[in-house]
Amino acid sequence: DAKTTQPPSMDCAEGRAANLPCNHSTISGNEYVYWYRQIHSQGPQYIIHGLKNNETNEMASLIITEDRKSSTLILPHATLRDTAVYYCIVRMDSSYKLIFGSGTRLLVRP
Amino acid sequence: DGGITQSPKYLFRKEGQNVTLSCEQNLNHDAMYWYRQDPGQGLRLIYYSQIVNDFQKGDIAEGYSVSREKKESFPLTVTSAQKNPTAFYLCASSIALEGFREQFFGPGTRLTVL
Numbered sequence: 001d002a003k004t005t006q007p008p009s010m011d012c013a014e015g016r017a018a019n020l021p022c023n024h025s026t027i028s029g030n031e032y033v034y035w036y037r038q039i040h041s042q043g044p045q046y047i048i049h050g051l052k053n054n055e056t057n058e059m060a061s062l063i064i065t066e067d068r069k070s071s072t073l074i075l076p077h078a079t080l081r082d083t084a085v086y087y088c089i090v091r092m093d094s095s096y097k098l099i100f101g102s103g104t105r106l107l108v109r110p
Numbered sequence: 111d112g113g114i115t116q117s118p119k120y121l122f123r124k125e126g127q128n129v130t131l132s133c134e135q136n137l138n139h140d141a142m143y144w145y146r147q148d149p150g151q152g153l154r155l156i157y158y159s160q161i162v163n164d165f166q167k168g169d170i171a172e173g174y175s176v177s178r179e180k181k182e183s184f185p186l187t188v189t190s191a192q193k194n195p196t197a198f199y200l201c202a203s204s205i206a207l208e209g210f211r212e213q214f215f216g217p218g219t220r221l222t223v224l
Contacts, residue, residue: 034212043114043200043215044153087152096141096160096207100152 003027004088004101011107018075020104022088025069031092033064035073037084038103044087047073078108113137114216116201121221123195131186131219133201142184143202143213146170153200159184160207188221195223 005023012018024033034049048055048062050071055062061074075082087103114135123129135142140161145153155168159178173192178184184203188195200218204210 041198041218041220043202043218044213045215046212049211094208096143096158096204097155098153098213100145100154102150102152 003090003099006086006088006101006104008102009105009107011109012078013109014080015077018078018082018106018108020073020075020086020088020106021070022073023070024088024090027068027090028092031090033062033068033071034089034091034098035060035062036087036089036098036100037082038087039081039084044100047086078106080108080110082106083108114201114203114214116199116216116219119217119219121219123221123223125223126190128187128189129195129221131188131199131201131221133184133186133216134182135184135201135203135214135216136182137203137205137214138181139203139205139214140181141204141207141210142178143204144168144174144176144184144186145200145202147198147200147218156186156199158207195221197221 032049032051035047036044038044050062064071085103085105087100117132143158144156147153154170156174157176159165175187198220201216202213204213
């Protein structure tokens with residue numbers, strides 16, 4: 001079973017920030033938070049990951065709360081191509097497993 | 111360009127037939143994986159392989175078989191014992207079984223059993 005909880009769907013307007021929440025209240029100290037996304041009928045794509053500190057890359061920002069029980073993925077300027085299912089996953093560095101829940105279906109509106 | 115290829119993209123088979131899905135990677139990755147995805151659901155792990163000539167069952171291995179004779183290739187056979195084979199199948203690879211930043215996924219094969 002997935003160790004994360006995400007809203008089933010969200011939407012945002014093109015050009016605006018998309019903020020996707022994830023709850024991982026049972027995360028352990030050595031588990032990372034990963035985000036992947038899956039555009040319709042394609043394979044998932046890695047976006048970003050983090051342990052404690054906030055992270056930013058060319059695709060997105062990841063904000064992890066101080067108690068690490070939740071996080072938010074931020075797409076700063078959403079485009080229509082960002083419409084996808086976003087998966088929040090917790091994983092230990094020593095584990096091969098990516099446990100995918102049902103994710104959040106993000107719809108970016110024109 | 112480096113990546114993972116899966117073929118074919120769509121596959122149709124009659125019930126009771128075995129079918130083999132292809133997965134090839136040129137990323138020089140040691141670890142490879144097969145996942146199954148049903149509509150509206152997340153991915154579930156079928157089999158994984160840490161290295162050539164080694165593979166392990168994942169969470170839903172019943173009715174499936176794999177081989178890993180070459181580093182680049184990890185074919186999946188869906189046997190007639192698999193009760194609900196119609197699904198979207200995804201192959202992935204990572205540099206190793208542990209300590210990787212990301213798994214790289216192929217484009218998937220959509221299998222329909224008639």
